[in-house]
Amino acid sequence: MSTHYFDHVATTPLREEALEAMLPYLKEDFGNPLSQYEAGARAKAAIEEAREKVASLIGVRPSGIIFTASGAESNNFAIRGAALARQDKGTHIVVSKVEHHSILNPARFLEKSGFVVSYLPVDEHGLVDPEVLRKSITDETVLVSIIHASPEVGTIEPIKELAAVAKERGVLFHTDAVASAGNIMVDVGELGVDLMSLSAHQFGGPKGAAALYVKEGMRIVPLIYGGIQESGRRAGTENVPAIVGMGRAAELAASEVADNAKRLTKMRDRLIEGILKVPNVHLTGHRTKRLPGHASFVVEFIEGEAMLLMLAAKGIYVASGSACSSKALKASPVLLSMGVSASLAQGSVVFTMGGESTDEDVDYAIEEFPKVITRLREISPYAGGWGGQEESG
Amino acid sequence: MSTHYFDHVATTPLREEALEAMLPYLKEDFGNPLSQYEAGARAKAAIEEAREKVASLIGVRPSGIIFTASGAESNNFAIRGAALARQDKGTHIVVSKVEHHSILNPARFLEKSGFVVSYLPVDEHGLVDPEVLRKSITDETVLVSIIHASPEVGTIEPIKELAAVAKERGVLFHTDAVASAGNIMVDVGELGVDLMSLSAHQFGGPKGAAALYVKEGMRIVPLIYGGIQESGRRAGTENVPAIVGMGRAAELAASEVADNAKRLTKMRDRLIEGILKVPNVHLTGHRTKRLPGHASFVVEFIEGEAMLLMLAAKGIYVASGSACSSKALKASPVLLSMGVSASLAQGSVVFTMGGESTDEDVDYAIEEFPKVITRLREISPYAGGWGGQEESG
Amino acid sequence: MYSEKVMDHFMNPRNVGEIENPDGVGEEGNPTCGDVMRISIKVEGDRIVDAKFKTFGCGAAIAVSSMITEMVKGKTLDEALSISKQNIADELGGLPAQKLHCSVLGSDALRMAIEDYRSRQKK
Amino acid sequence: MYSEKVMDHFMNPRNVGEIENPDGVGEEGNPTCGDVMRISIKVEGDRIVDAKFKTFGCGAAIAVSSMITEMVKGKTLDEALSISKQNIADELGGLPAQKLHCSVLGSDALRMAIEDYRSRQKK
Numbered sequence A, B: 001m002s003t004h005y006f007d008h009v010a011t012t013p014l015r016e017e018a019l020e021a022m023l024p025y026l027k028e029d030f031g032n033p034l035s036q037y038e039a040g041a042r043a044k045a046a047i048e049e050a051r052e053k054v055a056s057l058i059g060v061r062p063s064g065i066i067f068t069a070s071g072a073e074s075n076n077f078a079i080r081g082a083a084l085a086r087q088d089k090g091t092h093i094v095v096s097k098v099e100h101h102s103i104l105n106p107a108r109f110l111e112k113s114g115f116v117v118s119y120l121p122v123d124e125h126g127l128v129d130p131e132v133l134r135k136s137i138t139d140e141t142v143l144v145s146i147i148h149a150s151p152e153v154g155t156i157e158p159i160k161e162l163a164a165v166a167k168e169r170g171v172l173f174h175t176d177a178v179a180s181a182g183n184i185m186v187d188v189g190e191l192g193v194d195l196m197s198l199s200a201h202q203f204g205g206p207k208g209a210a211a212l213y214v215k216e217g218m219r220i221v222p223l224i225y226g227g228i229q230e231s232g233r234r235a236g237t238e239n240v241p242a243i244v245g246m247g248r249a250a251e252l253a254a255s256e257v258a259d260n261a262k263r264l265t266k267m268r269d270r271l272i273e274g275i276l277k278v279p280n281v282h283l284t285g286h287r288t289k290r291l292p293g294h295a296s297f298v299v300e301f302i303e304g305e306a307m308l309l310m311l312a313a314k315g316i317y318v319a320s321g322s323a324c325s326s327k328a329l330k331a332s333p334v335l336l337s338m339g340v341s342a343s344l345a346q347g348s349v350v351f352t353m354g355g356e357s358t359d360e361d362v363d364y365a366i367e368e369f370p371k372v373i374t375r376l377r378e379i380s381p382y383a384g385g386w387g388g389q390e391e392s393g
Numbered sequence C, D: 001m002y003s004e005k006v007m008d009h010f011m012n013p014r015n016v017g018e019i020e021n022p023d024g025v026g027e028e029g030n031p032t033c034g035d036v037m038r039i040s041i042k043v044e045g046d047r048i049v050d051a052k053f054k055t056f057g058c059g060a061a062i063a064v065s066s067m068i069t070e071m072v073k074g075k076t077l078d079e080a081l082s083i084s085k086q087n088i089a090d091e092l093g094g095l096p097a098q099k100l101h102c103s104v105l106g107s108d109a110l111r112m113a114i115e116d117y118r119s120r121q122k123k
């Protein structure tokens, strides 16, 4: 069976070039970057080279990049580290309702330690309104964090406008660019943000390497204290191979992102068109302000995990935000906050493509998807409609 | 030039078997363990298999193992997570003066948030006295953390006795076993500890994978909040390849540790004997209660970084705890706390061996070391003695 | 994640549909995730001679529906009522812990179908 | 970490030793790390004709000692005094930032040797 990987938002395959770059550091060049002899210096140099490449992917100076081990760590570090560093100035922070758990949950932790958190609503496309942000900012506000692009619905937030609002009020602005960096052009200067999270395994790099960008001169409280690695801002022996792989992936992404985005946008639009031919299927997120490779839907009358499994049996790998496919068995807060009902959210299915995706993948998905939907609807008691229990979304 | 790696305490070479085990997960098996289809399940199964192997290295059940990205992260997680989880019971914690920075610095952070920290003294061998621990525990004490084996001086602490004292008083006990686990037999049950940190790159596993053992049923406050990975205790997409490599390395270590320790102890003793033939050189740490592959010294009249560089020029890679070789330019707190003077501490040199070290390495070191010492002493103004400025240690 | 048996019953569910002129119908929903299972039965004497289902739910919910409709065929009503959620999970070669509630749904829908049949008999 | 030049002067230090019957001796220590550098000079007219050192310190400290004793030979005292720590670092092809204090030690020890010579002259 041929396989068609449509789950780049979960993780991307490691690019061969990145693995090639990593291998020496998994073999003979195993030295600790802190060691004072040549092997240590070589490892250190490799990290600094990777730092330059990651920095240049998002248009910043290398000194602004702190390597971490995951996007989740970067997000925790940013939220907690920036809030604690500024808590003498105020204890209010602002996030949106469509943030990743690794923003929402540390925000909840901060609430327990005395911070007040505002959760901004979004419109039916998942967009945060800069005017709503403006109204939420008080004299106590020290930090705003808004996701750059949603992994669930693909929507790209107007970060430039949002960050400008925060800047006007002298408030720090973080964006979680884990789903976007490497996949669309992300330029810190243009966006005007002070902090940014990114993660290698989302753009062809390895798992285990990620980064937090922190504006020059800005103080941040460490999440992991200890040695002097990362200028004392993040302790722990560096994962040299993974960092090197991240650097190489960043370099490749930087040079290919424009072409890739163009190609993927076409494929995405064709996929959306094809999928929407099935009756009672609806696009989630914004039609155009969305990640190039991202096509997400809610399908009426059937449940997401069942779709996912039946598609997987045909070699099509997708994600779903349905309650049954989440370990918490809860409807997706992102879909709910966009006004999607809990029953309709059960029909969530998310297709995401990446660099190695092909037109044939799209053809195959467009051909097979309707069959799966028909099959599952035959099983569904709602086949003829939600039967009054639910108006079609 | 042949190379002789005597810096296993900085990091160990990645074992070939571990790399072999990792490669599939760096290539075709790149799936996210959370994904609901087969590829996700395979990645998840690989992690659980690794968890079993790591658990069995330290004699615990797999459910007690939380994977992290570094020993430093495990230590921060343990100290902060256990202290915060118990802060309603009390706000006093106890550590020793010979802990790693990744214990001491989070302890200092806790001090800023209202905790009181006792720093236990050690004797001239670096040993913590259980009676001193007993006296330090108050009704407010919630956590004790003592390092298992010192990477700087090799001394193995009497953890069993120390943990028993804590247990008597109903206080949680954490041990930082980063330098010991995989290198000597480490059995949680026998030691009687509640939490333990270990790190893969210290026993032939990859950088980027480490673990914290947490006793069953014990609550711990997460360091990295977010998704449901690691039972909700540590968010972030798992570094599957590194975790798999750690599992394989743990499996190998478990089966070889006894033989290896025996072999390395012999080599170590021969090295110590050889090095101590040079006049005015002193062993640091305990003569017998020390890591098998660990031989550490202070050399009078010369400085450690200079020794390290000159040894490196001969293909001998060692570490030093001298102020000049630390980025902070401070004398080693561990040596100072053992009563070594700041000047003498400048002469610190640390040889550490591992699985692939050979008798020839030891021969070579014993032959070349005295030449380096002679050469550097020729340059030293103290050649004839400390000249009253310092009695010889 | 799922056993082979679950995947088989999910991919090739038995007894999908609605019995025409059923003797009893039961429908049960899960308020947390919105799953709904509808089972219709045909009864002769006090034996279930046919059972069909329609289910809105995840792979486990569909497999449970398929399995339970298979299990009850030929059973007396009392025998059918004694099928526990654990019986169903066992027949399926096990279910992931967080999916066990799907099998409750199955036994509940069946029970309601039987109750429906019995209440119709009383009229 | 170190430039080739630094490594060369560290591995093959020039002018190691103590001048017998020196015209001036300077010794300077770094209180934080305990490094000590001792420079002895031979002066003819107002020119330094020979310089030797003994150093307790790291690779950079030894290389700086070697380099500064090379640099001053043949220089007048005033020329020697004008050698800055940056000059020494430059001659060595640069020093890591946290090692710059080692070159201060070098110029300080030299200055003290010259002062020692001058104070002896006054007697």
Ligand SMILES: Cc1ncc(COP(=O)(O)O)c(C=O)c1O
Pocket: A235, A236, A237, B009, B010, B069, B070, B071, B072, B073, B075, B100, B102, B147, B149, B150, B151, B176, B177, B178, B179, B199, B210
């Ligand atoms: C005793 C001890 N604890 C903690 C650490 C930190 O572990 P890691 O290097 O994995 O961050 C080390 C590092 O070598 C160590 O020796």
Ligand SMILES: Cc1ncc(COP(=O)(O)O)c(C=O)c1O
Pocket: A009, A010, A069, A070, A071, A072, A073, A075, A100, A102, A147, A149, A150, A151, A176, A177, A178, A179, A199, A210, B235, B236, B237
């Ligand atoms: C927007 C967003 N933020 C954060 C994360 C967490 O990143 P990581 O998987 O590297 O922990 C993800 C994960 O996919 C994400 O999509």
